[in-house]
Amino acid sequence: MIQIKDLLIILISSSLVSNVVLSQFLGLCPFLGVSKKIETSAGMGGAVIFVITLSSAVAGLIYEHLLVPFGMEYMQTIVFILVIAALVQFVEMFLKKFVRGLYKALGVYLPLITTNCAVLGVALTNVQKQYGVLAGTVNGFATAVGFTIAIIILAGIREKIEYNDLLPSVKGMPIVLLTAGLMAIAFCGFSGLL
Amino acid sequence: MNKSLERLYNGIVKENPTLVLMLGMCPTLAVTTSAFNGLGMGLTTLVVLTLSNMIISMLRKVIPNKIRIPAFIVIIASFVTIMQLILQAYMPDLYKALGIYIPLIVVNCIILGRAEAYAYKNPVLPSIFDGLGMGIGFTIALTLIGLLREFLGACSVFGYELGWFAPVGIFRMAPGAFFVLALLTAIQNKVKIAGEKRGRDMSHIQSGCAKDCMSCNMICKERKESFKDETEKDIKAAAVVTEEKKKEPDIIETPIESENIETGEEPESIETNEKTETIGAFENGEATETDNEVAEADISGIEDEKATEEPVANEAAEEPVANEETGEPPVKETPQKAGDEEVEFEDPDFESDGKIMISDDDDFLDMEGLEKMMEDDVDLDEKETKPSETEKSKKKNRKKKRKDKKDSSHNNTNPEGKEGEL
Numbered sequence: 332m333i334q335i336k337d338l339l340i341i342l343i344s345s346s347l348v349s350n351v352v353l354s355q356f357l358g359l360c361p362f363l364g365v366s367k368k369i370e371t372s373a374g375m376g377g378a379v380i381f382v383i384t385l386s387s388a389v390a391g392l393i394y395e396h397l398l399v400p401f402g403m404e405y406m407q408t409i410v411f412i413l414v415i416a417a418l419v420q421f422v423e424m425f426l427k428k429f430v431r432g433l434y435k436a437l438g439v440y441l442p443l444i445t446t447n448c449a450v451l452g453v454a455l456t457n458v459q460k461q462y463g464v465l466a467g468t469v470n471g472f473a474t475a476v477g478f479t480i481a482i483i484i485l486a487g488i489r490e491k492i493e494y495n496d497l498l499p500s501v502k503g504m505p506i507v508l509l510t511a512g513l514m515a516i517a518f519c520g521f522s523g524l525l
Numbered sequence: 526m527n528k529s530l531e532r533l534y535n536g537i538v539k540e541n542p543t544l545v546l547m548l549g550m551c552p553t554l555a556v557t558t559s560a561f562n563g564l565g566m567g568l569t570t571l572v573v574l575t576l577s578n579m580i581i582s583m584l585r586k587v588i589p590n591k592i593r594i595p596a597f598i599v600i601i602a603s604f605v606t607i608m609q610l611i612l613q614a615y616m617p618d619l620y621k622a623l624g625i626y627i628p629l630i631v632v633n634c635i636i637l638g639r640a641e642a643y644a645y646k647n648p649v650l651p652s653i654f655d656g657l658g659m660g661i662g663f664t665i666a667l668t669l670i671g672l673l674r675e676f677l678g679a680c681s682v683f684g685y686e687l688g689w690f691a692p693v694g695i696f697r698m699a700p701g702a703f704f705v706l707a708l709l710t711a712i713q714n715k716v717k718i719a720g721e722k723r724g725r726d727m728s729h730i731q732s733g734c735a736k737d738c739m740s741c742n743m744i745c746k747e748r749k750e751s752f753k754d755e756t757e758k759d760i761k762a763a764a765v766v767t768e769e770k771k772k773e774p775d776i777i778e779t780p781i782e783s784e785n786i787e788t789g790e791e792p793e794s795i796e797t798n799e800k801t802e803t804i805g806a807f808e809n810g811e812a813t814e815t816d817n818e819v820a821e822a823d824i825s826g827i828e829d830e831k832a833t834e835e836p837v838a839n840e841a842a843e844e845p846v847a848n849e850e851t852g853e854p855p856v857k858e859t860p861q862k863a864g865d866e867e868v869e870f871e872d873p874d875f876e877s878d879g880k881i882m883i884s885d886d887d888d889f890l891d892m893e894g895l896e897k898m899m900e901d902d903v904d905l906d907e908k909e910t911k912p913s914e915t916e917k918s919k920k921k922n923r924k925k926k927r928k929d930k931k932d933s934s935h936n937n938t939n940p941e942g943k944e945g946e947l
Contacts, residue, residue: 353699354699355555356550356551356552356554356555356699356702357551357555357629358551359550359551359554360550360551360634363550405606405610406606407628408602408605408606408609408628408631409598409599409602409603409606412598412602412631412632413595413598413599413602416595416598447632448551448629448632451628451629451631451632452625452629455625455628455629456625459625499714499718500711500712500714500715500718501711501714502714503710503714504547504707504710504714505707505708505710505711505714506707508703508704508706508707508710509703509704509707511703512700512701512702512703512704512707513700515699515700515703516695516700519698519699519700
């Protein structure tokens with residue numbers, strides 16, 4: 332049986348210790364692309380939390396009740412990614428019709444994260460580490476929270492870097508990557524937490 | 526045969542996916558902890574890329590345009606699963622080292638991007654060589670980065686200990702990957718700036734995944750050429766429609782296309798609506814929208830600062846289909862627009878000139894454009910060139926810009942454009 336203690340450990344380890352972006356390198360594309368402003372980064376983070384939590388729950392359910400009973404675990408990659416893509420489409424349509432406010436805040440970013448490495452990565456990690464559905468969902472939520480923390484911090488730093496004097500060849504991607512590297516070093520410090 | 530060799534050269538040197546296009550960064554950083562891992566990952570991706578290019582090219586006449594992206598994904602995922610099982614059986618060490626990054630090849634920008642940009646539109650043999658070229662380029666890049674990281678981080682080459690100096694351990698860990706990549710992109714930038722000074726076209730450098738893997742709009746020359754004819758037709762069609770509209774100014778209930786092309790008065794709600802529609806619809810692989818996106822983007826000649834607004838306007842102009850799909854008839858949008866706060870992303874300061882302004886920047890999901898739509902008009906260019914501006918002067922500049930835009934639209938040939946706009 333999963334205890335609350337285990338869930339808390341998953342929560343902290345997935346969000347801070349092995350941060351999805353700074354340790355596992357999943358979700359780099361939107362991380363580097365969307366982090367120019369704090370507001371957009373917050374929006375992106377919100378959308379990521381929404382999508383990854385939902386999709387890890389659904390993927391976990393499908394794996395446990397559909398793939399395992401029929402012995403088709405090898406189909407997990409194909410099934411997961413199709414399910415995730417379809418889910419995000421439906422979610423977007425649903426939000427657009429019924430929860431306009433949320434759609435307004437997140438809607439632009441939903442397609443961006445559909446085939447993001449992070450979403451598929453979380454689903455596969457849940458299978459690899461043999462979490463159940465509940466632990467898998469918590470893992471997904473924690474991963475997304477870690478992503479949000481990282482991207483908002485990077486956006487804050489990037490807003491300040493805008494006004495710095497840099498070599499022309501260092502402007503743009505290189506300085507962002509250097510910043511991300513320094514952040515990764517900082518996050519390494521969390522490894523003693525657990 | 527020549528075309529195939531050219532494809533090889535393109536993939537390895539001219540448009541190397543990692544070193545030039547900056548695609549597929551996730552596996553690049555994660556897997557290059559040692560040269561052997563980099564080589565293994567590169568070869569796996571090479572096999573998947575070549576085979577999937579081949580199959581997609583064989584099936585390109587059979588796969589309907591609207592569901593091409595899910596079809597690609599199924600094909601690519603099947604090959605990845607096969608490779609995963611082979612690796613698990615015959616190379617367990619590599620399998621353990623690569624871990625979850627093998628199944629993540631499915632969402633690798635390179636494979637999906639090449640499938641959409643090349644394999645879907647070209648015969649089998651060049652597609653195979655395109656896949657081979659890109660795969661070899663990717664493998665070379667990964668191996669080089671892996672070598673560098675392994676050499677600096679563990680002072681060994683392919684697992685063979687050298688012991689020339691005390692290793693700098695950080696390069697083997699996560700931050701080291703970021704640093705190596707920063708160095709790589711700095712070199713790219715330097716080459717790009719030097720090349721641009723001499724007037725060469727360097728737009729393909731770092732043109733890849735800054736957005737997301739799914740909407741990887743690869744700036745490929747082939748794509749540009751194949752759409753040139755279509756774009757010319759579009760310009761002619763639009764010009765014809767504009768002339769017709771001039772002759773009949775009293776007709777209100779014109780089809781949405783001519784209305785939007787001519788006046789550009791189209792409310793922001795439609796545009797942004799369309800944009801989100803097309804983003805969602807792009808997921809389903811609707812080629813019409815992507816075609817027009819690229820078509821618009823590729824019309825060279827007129828450039829616009831607020832470039833993203835124009836492609837969106839034209840997107841919506843030529844895509845009444847998308848509107849219908851959501852069940853909202855286009856005519857309804859106009860009464861909604863007037864002061865309706867529920868309409869999403871409404872920016873009352875947004876104006877378009879009514880001319881067909883196409884930008885060189887054919888990013889489908891331009892985050893800067895989206896940000897502009899969602900927040901107030903902070904001109905990022907202004908930020909870079911005048912960093913010492915205060916808030917007040919920023920606002921002044923913004924207002925000035927809007928005034929200039931208004932003035933230029935006054936000089937518009939279509940007086941009705943102003944009437945329609947509020």
